[in-house]
Amino acid sequence: MMSLSEQNASAAGVKLAAEARNITKRFGRTVALNDVGIEIHDGESHALVGRNGAGKSTLVSILTGLQAPDSGEVTFGGVAAPTLSDRDGWRHNVACVYQRSTIMPALSVAENLFINRQGRTLISWSRMRRQAAELLESFDVNVDVTLPASDLTVEQRQLVEIARALSAGARFIILDEPTAQLDGPAIERLFERMRTLQDNGITFLFISHHLEEIYEVCQKVTVYRDARHILTAPVSELGRAELVDAMTGEPGGLHVPGAASRAAVDAKTPVALELRELSGDAFHDVSLKVRTGEVIGFAGSASSGKHQIAETIYGLRRPSAGEVLVNDRKVKPGSVPDALRNKIGCVPRDRHHQGLVLGLTIAENAAMTVLAKLGPFGTVPPGQLALVGSKAIESYDIVASGPDQPVSDLSGGNQQKVVMARALADDPSVLVLINPTAGVDVKSKESLLGVVDRVARDGSAVVVISDELDDLRVCDRVLVLFHGEVAHEFGRDWTDQDLVAAIEGVTEQ
Structure with missing residues (x-):
């Protein structure tokens, strides 16, 4: 029926x-x-x-x-x-x-297309590759079937x-x-x-x-x-x-903190982060000063170089030229440990592969950047670890059963809050955020951007790299990149139309 x-x-x-x-x-x-x-x-x-x-x-x-x-x-x-x-x-x-x-990144495109569908017969690799190419062509997908999927x-x-x-x-x-x-x-x-x-x-x-x-x-x-x-x-x-x-379940829609509610920085404000003629993968000759309490945003297409700049600041990439300085101290190129020693925190763009160890608990993930300070020779008293986890849950409004809960059990928004807690555990002078609210819900977005605003008020310099306009509303300045160069700069008074027009206009040049 x-x-x-x-x-x-x-x-x-x-x-x-x-x-x-x-x-x-x-x-x-x-x-x-x-x-x-x-x-x-x-x-x-x-x-x-x-x-x-x-x-x-x-x-x-x-x-x-x-x-x-x-x-x-x-x-x-x-x-x-x-x-x-x-x-x-x-x-x-x-x-x-x-x-x-x-x-599966270790397998070829053809193998991924036919995985679990070979049956029990002997595999003809040439026939599989031919059928895979025909299949992708029929759906207008222009990909070399012999490539490893990791490429x-x-x-x-x-x-x-x-x-x-x-x-x-x-x-x-x-x-x-x-x-x-x-x-x-x-x-x-x-x-x-x-x-x-x-x-x-x-x-x-x-x-x-x-x-x-x-x-x-x-x-x-x-x-x-x-x-x-x-x-x-x-x-x-x-x-x-x-x-x-x-x-x-609440009236009023999305409430995102804006830069206008913070005191403006000026030329007398100390410089926390400086890039001196920095060049690297997909960007070149970028010079920039970010002052204490200032939030700078980078906007642009995926090929603009914005992600590469952020990852170079944190040491995930090695620059080909130029310098990164924090509080007038040079940061060792391409070194995440030295970036941490110089008080740089980072929320990377892929929380699943770069931001979290999914099999570990909230406390273990939140404490990763401060383990050396919690106990001698890498040994951390359980009480200290639990304290870090409980503080993260309270400070970042993480919905969880307790600090011992595995992060793999959390929703996407709560996982991102754990990544933020880890980045801020050592009270960084500079915080680098790459797509900080990707894949999170409205309330988690409000919470995470509220943390950015709070961190800036407490005196950290913040660099935000994002494709989402809402993430950039918290910024004092937004720089639009094109092919690795700064093509436009906006102050706090930018509008959606301004920024979108600049990005689209730049990409058409």
Whole structure:
């Protein structure tokens, strides 16, 4: 018998690509999903949004057959989902492109495309490569199938994963924070590919914290909050403020601290960070002074050199020329330990691979930059370690059961707060933030940017590198880069139109 929702969809001439009904899932005493549902129609892009911990990841794990709900059911095209053991059945119905890529970097592109699909016959490598090339060509993906996957860009990895899913027969694709590590042009290419695939009957569930993207690429949006379904509505009928209110349960939308509320720095303010004719990967001859209590932002495309400058300041990259100075002391080039000794803290751009050790606890991660100060010869008394973890939880509003909880159990926003706590554990003179709010929800974004404002008020110099305009509102100055050079500089009074026009105008030169 068809459900009422299926009858309504059928009556409207639209089939449901996927549906979850009355889903409840508990982990111990924690209710991850409380009688929620979602209906996704054929050929649409349907957004799923909510704060970290709202239940989005749990729903994805149920929609992809990684775990079963305690109650409720999932259907694809009106047919009950396969049993959990039928992995081929799930792959035929649904695939997920996660924020953390499932591509295996040590294997070639061809091997990744056909992994778990070779059967028990002897593999013909030449035939696999030929079929892989034909497969990618059919989906207009221009990637050399003989390359190791580790050589691919983030954009290319996503395209390979989408092609792999479609080749297995899936017509329903879940995209989990797909733009978190892409620049503007790559995001537009992804959206254009999504529209083309939609025209060919492919359906997307699009999970993102970037609300402007939802209005650009999605037709419907579903909001979860605190493990409950709050609303589902056409995007065209839902204002941004109303959407934010639904996500947070609080009126007023996003509250991001602005630089104007801080006292302005002047030429008499001591210089905390200085770059002297610094050159390196993708940038050259950059000179800059950042004063105590000042927040400087870098904007530009992915090829502008902004990320490379930040990583050079922190010692992750070695400059080819020039110097980095903190409080008039030269920092040893390409040395993270010396950067730490000179009181430079950093929130790197990839929290999963550069910012956290996922198997360790909150306390262990938060204490990484100060271990030598907590105990002799690298031994840290458990009480000292727990104190660091408890302080991080309290200071950065980390939602956790305690300092001994593994960071792998935390939501994305809370993981990013742990990275921030680690960067600030030694009270740095200079704080370098690379995409500090990538992949976090509205409230976590407010919290993290509030920390930036607080750190500046306490006297640290801060460098913010981000693709998100909201992250740059906390800056006293914003520098727009083009091919490794500073092309524009804005003070506190910049507008969205000013900055976007400068970035786009620069990239067209």
